[in-house]
Amino acid sequence: MAKLNAIGLDKEKSKKLSEKLNELLADYSIFYQNIRGYHWNIKGDKFFELHDKFQELYEDLFVKIDEVAERIQTLGHTPDHKFSKYLKDAKVEESTEVADGVKDVKDTLESLQIIITLQREILDLSADAEDEGTNALMSDYIREQEKLVWMYSSYLN
Template sequence: MKSKNAIGLDTEKSKLLAEKLNELLANYSIFYQNTRGYHWNIKGEKFFELHVKFEELYNDLILKIDEVAERILTLGHSPQHNYSDYRNISTIKESLQVSDGKKAVEDILESFQTTIILQRELLDISSDADDEGTNALMSDYIREQEKLVWMYSSFLNR
């Protein structure tokens, strides 16, 4: 049995990382589609402000989806790609049509909390596996998203 993958990481630890990254991929994919829905359906006095912010967010999420999938491949595994799988794996649930800006921002904050917690779990696993690539990716995402949580929370006067 081969104990190291192509990038020199333990194969069993890489498998665990890939499984957890697939969970993150599923959450990001549902988060992305929800954000597209907020962008399309937002109404009200904050329309112009939120419409732009939601577009910025879903453009960022699509990049992260690609990076996570490519990291799974780099670890020697296959990324999930079916929305039916995403719906089963993701702890972020699909939003119904949301046109209220406040509700959409609340949902976004909940989604950030979910992904940040998951990314912290990945930090622990990647650290144990000596996987600096996944570790750096998760650290960057967490730093970025914590700032966004502050900004979206400020919008809600929290």
């Protein structure tokens, strides 16, 4: 029993999962702020469409950030909270140009690719750890985000 955490999962596997979830938290946090920037600064003939879509996306990311942090806590570890650490750890890059709708959508797609790839890694780790809670969370996120990739890609075509 000493090798199990409070929810009955292997402590070492839970630690590895929490580390990967903290990476995801960093990526989500940078992505969230990028999307907020797109929402605030979008210009041009697609303003109303993209302004609303970016708001939907950042509101969804806000919820996911909280869920990921809470999942790390549930696994018995501490979620990172410093933006300086997020900037260091994230694979999603901070956007600097945020007023061009086409570029913003392309950047959104690149960020989603990074995030979906990481979530698939976490999905593999959670399956190995028999962690159905993390597994279900990642599976739901991937399904939702794959649809977003299709929709944003269709917008560009």
